[in-house]
Amino acid sequence: MPKRPRDDEVLSRFPERLKAILADRRVSQRHLAYELGVSKQTVTNWMQGHNEPSLRNLCGIAHLLGVAPGELLGAVDDPASDRVEEAAASLLRELTSQSAGEAVRSLQAAAPDLLDVLGRAERYVRDLDRRQDR
DSSP: OOOOOOHHHHHHHHHHHHHHHHHHHTOOHHHHHHHHTSOHHHHHHHHTTSSOOOHHHHHHHHHHHTOOHHHHHTOOOOHHHHHHHHHHHHHHHHHHHSOHHHHHHHHHHHOTTHHHHHHHHHHHHHHHHHHHHO
């Protein structure tokens, strides 16, 4: 099994990966900011490594650019991880291809507490970051 990189190693790859994928997809910082509902300065700060996107924004970036979140992070190749990310990306594509009402019903049927789980995961990551900063 490949060695799991430290969180700071993965996060340090994010700005370069984001720049490369934006260039490859010919997407501007301004367009990405608009689509995510954040300022262009926020995107600039991500690309310069000053800040990191929230879990929600990371997933939004991945969806908008048509990549798995792990690809944005430059994560170590792990076939099991790739399958999970592909399944998540497939689910996102399926949900966004539906009307809003259908997507909501699908989410409610498949995972009624998905947003709660994502919120908890984001809080957990923030708590870990705070502990590491001490």
